[in-house]
Amino acid sequence: MTRREVGDTLLSVDDVWLSFGGVKALQGVSFDVRQHEIRAIIGPNGAGKSSMLNVINGVYHPQQGRIAFRGKVRTAMDPHEAAEQGFGRTFQSLALFKGMSVLDNIMSGRNLRMKTGLLLQALHVGPARREELRHRAFVEQIIDFLEIQAYRKTPVGRLPYGLQKRVDLGRALAMEPAILLLDEPMAGMNIEEKQDMSRFVLDVNDEFGTTIVLIEHDMGVVMDISDRVVVLDYGKKIGDGTPDEVRENQQVIDAYLGVAH
């Protein structure tokens, strides 16, 4: 498989500190993400992976540090502003709109790209209708891509876990994000589901050229699909490099084997 060329730095995280009361979740973490790459953040439980993702996505505001996206240093922002700038994300513990159909869930990812006013929408005429149809066509591509055609009208809450994870991915893809943040996409999956998900992640990267940052607890699968890996432990970066480099790193081996600090 020919992979897309990895480009320039898209996102850089510089000396980020985050604490909750006395708990230091992130202590001076720095790394960068390049265009088109698959960048993994791994680490044992409580290493600060989710905190890192939530900082990038604007859920948490770091006490210190800078985050630059496309060369522009950004100030604190809310998640919906992050979304407007091109950050899409999935959730570890599924956060789908359970009462809504698969189609509606994924369509909701197009929300930011819908421009017609409330009044035209309410009347459901002309431009509003055309816009809806255009977005629907795009969403259908995603549904085909994720192989969930059969479940379009099914309320998401009724789908098995593995399929819900796909819908979560689909909703994020519908945003056509510049960076896709995946929060433990393989958590709780069996081997087969993990393989499926790995394939989707690689295909997304390949076909849409989307830059992907993914968090994983489990080293196995991630090492196979990532271009570069950041390793966190107790809020500090202990390793950064290609999967092979990281695998050789003594600190990383210690962290995963549970050597006393």
Next chain:
Amino acid sequence: MLALQRNWAVVGLALLLAMGLAGPLLLGLSAPGFYVEVLLGGLMSGVMYSLVALGFVLIFKASGVFNFAQGAMVLFAALAVARMAEVMPLAVAFVLAAGVMAILAWLIERLVLRHLVNQDAVVLLMATLGITYFLDGFGQTIWGSDIYKIETGLPKTPLLILEGLFDGGILVNTEDFVAAAIAALLVLALALFFQKTPTGRALRAVADDHQAAQSIGIPLNRIWVIVWAVAGFVALVAGVIWGSKLGVQFSLSLIALKALPVVILGGFTSVPGAIIGGLIIGVGEKFAEVFLGPVLVRWFDLAGGGIENWFAYVLALLFLLVRPEGLFGERHIDRV
């Protein structure tokens, strides 16, 4: 075993409701014509309850806030229309009042809700209690505290219909009939808006999961303004209809208390629940008053009045016991 008992209780309640509905006719307590008349009357007041309950459900779904101020909003809107209609055509006053309710929604989001994000439900409830008293008082400050009239220009004379079908025909109040039709239309329009438009989808998304909704770029603040404005508009319609019927006065804000049993019955998060709950309460109340009352008088030698005042609450209590999530509400299953 427990599930079985629960189901039996639900079946029992359903049977009781069905008996209450069919009883008067089967037991020969009423002539068919009169029965239909009472039924229609119940349905019409039921639609009005639905309308107020709908305001509750919309806000609760989208923000998890139990908006105690819904009744005060009804009164405030009705006052605005009544007083403005004194100097301008009713239609203009109505449109202006809709604008006032939208501004009010914006102010509530800006000044109150925004600062209480992620607080406990109790804190938010207290905040809406505060809004209630503020609106009640502020309404008086601006619009005055007398009883005002809203003249809709509809004939108040009762109408005889279906004379061929029933002996003596059926008496309906034209004004009630039009009001019920308008309320039904509004409910339908809202349902379509929620199901078919992107904004409606965004509203449902927020109702389902705040965090996820934000992550796909739905701004919560804007959604809350829209929801409160829609609830304000619903309150406006309810206020005009009730106000034209009973006069615009403080007691209008108390119909919010009638909407309480309706949302318990229908489920706090269900729009269809609010509608059907309202109809059940409306019909149940009328039936209890008209048919149960005389029975109590004849068989138990009671005074038999005032059933309309408590019936809804007893029904709601029964629902709380056997089906706490309401007819269509989400059932909470907590994993341990």
